[in-house]
Amino acid sequence: MDAVKILLVEDDRIIASLVKKYLDIRGYAVNHAEDGVEGLKEYDKADYDLIIMDVMMPHKDGYTLAEEIRAKDPYIPILFMSSNNLPKDKIKAFRIGADDYVTKPVNVEELLLRIEVILKRQKSEPKVEVGNEDDPHEIHIGNYLLDFPYQKLNIGDDTRKLTTREAELLRFLHRHRNSLIKREYILQEVWGDDDYYKGRSLDVFMSRLRKYLKDDPTIEILNVHGIGFKFLVQD
Incomplete structure (x- = not known):
């Protein structure tokens, strides 16, 4: 079974290293980008199952990156991970199309559980019925x-x-x-x-x-x- 591919867009290298380490241990395939510009380039290179991104980043902030990705794919799950904890920040993220929002400092176990919930929800979305005599698998x-x-x-x-x-x-x-x-x-x-x-x-x-x-x-x-x-x- 192919590993779940996650794009992590985070300019803080210490946080990125910690999160990537724990996700790697759990069997996820994680690519890291250090800012929004690099994040968009990485997104365009491969098919990801989930994107985790910071909000405040150099060159391109997370809100802008999320809007650009949403224009390309309205369905890919996006999880914001930010030190911005005001209600207006979270509301803006969800209006853009975020699936979840966690605040820093990040509790890695909580982050892992939130990722599992998002992916489980994604898999359980209704699909077109498969298969009949005229429509083979x-x-x-x-x-x-x-x-x-x-x-x-x-x-x-x-x-x-x-x-x-x-x-x-x-x-x-x-x-x-x-x-x-x-x-x-x-x-x-x-x-x-x-x-x-x-x-x-x-x-x-x-x-x-x-x-x-x-x-x-x-x-x-x-x-x-x-x-x-x-x-x-x-x-």
Whole structure:
């Protein structure tokens, strides 16, 4: 089973070292960034399961970083870890989209429990029902194999772990391959809502899938301006 990947964005090296040490001991895979600018670069390099970030940091503060990440992915869990303990600071964090907020000095055991709660909640979110005779658990998409229950995309010896939403969207696109699919229909069926915010998220997820599927030239995701998308696969 793949280790949970955590991005820790913290400019205090002593605190960062302590937190990373305890998370490593618990089996988490932790990457550390020392400020908000570096944090965004690290976020763009890999798929993370959780982000822990400070608020007051040089170059780019945590609020700004969280807003930029939320614009790319509304669903990735974000936990703020800050010495700012006023109600207005916490309210601002939650309005941006924080999943939790802990104050310094950090109690590491409490932090670990909060992380476990966030990840457990993330796993228990409702998913699109899997499998029937017309919708197998393993789906061949060009040269790729989508293992939907385990959310893995395989091509040759290369395996990529997908998020729940990525796996659901890819399976949905394959169901409607080679047809024009309206944006509103995708959002209603996969997200359960077609509001503007989730529409922006859809574009981000489509860009990710294009990147994941780039090794097979017979697969293409076309953006039909003002209408929707076409998922083209040469069967």
